[in-house]
Amino acid sequence: MSKTVEMICISCPMGCKMAIETITNGVTRYKVSGNKCPRGEQYGVKEMTNPTRMVTSTVKMKNGHLNRLPVRTSDAIPKYKISECMAVLKAVEVEGPVKVGDVIINNLLGLEIDIIATRSM
Ligand code: SF4
Numbered sequence: 134m135s136k137t138v139e140m141i142c143i144s145c146p147m148g149c150k151m152a153i154e155t156i157t158n159g160v161t162r163y164k165v166s167g168n169k170c171p172r173g174e175q176y177g178v179k180e181m182t183n184p185t186r187m188v189t190s191t192v193k194m195k196n197g198h199l200n201r202l203p204v205r206t207s208d209a210i211p212k213y214k215i216s217e218c219m220a221v222l223k224a225v226e227v228e229g230p231v232k233v234g235d236v237i238i239n240n241l242l243g244l245e246i247d248i249i250a251t252r253s254m
Pocket residue numbers: 142143144145146147148149167168169170171172173174
């Protein structure tokens with residue numbers, strides 16, 4: 134049995150249009166086509182098995198010149214954890230001064246990924 138999903142590779146600006154065929158006959162395998170380099174195959178298989186995304190957002194800032202501090206995850210997190218991540222960020226309030234790269238939340242949701250500041254304030 135097989136099923137094909139189409140997607141665009143976002144690993145570089147080329148944006149290759151790919152087809153990922155899931156082949157199930159006892160063992161599940163993925164056949165990627167349309168990619169112009171091996172990174173596309175890696176991306177396609179990862180999207181089918183464990184899709185992840187970098188998260189960029191803002192958190193409340195107590196005594197900065199702006200009332201929101203821009204932040205991002207230190208690495209990509211599983212897609213299914215994004216709404217939980219946003220709920221955590223919504224509840225955070227940071228007190229300055231903050232330097233770009235400072236860890237705002239250590240080990241977010243036990244994922245061994247931090248939330249870091251992307252601006253000094
Ligand atoms: S398959 Fe390779 S060339 Fe195509 S978008 Fe992905 S990374 Fe870029």
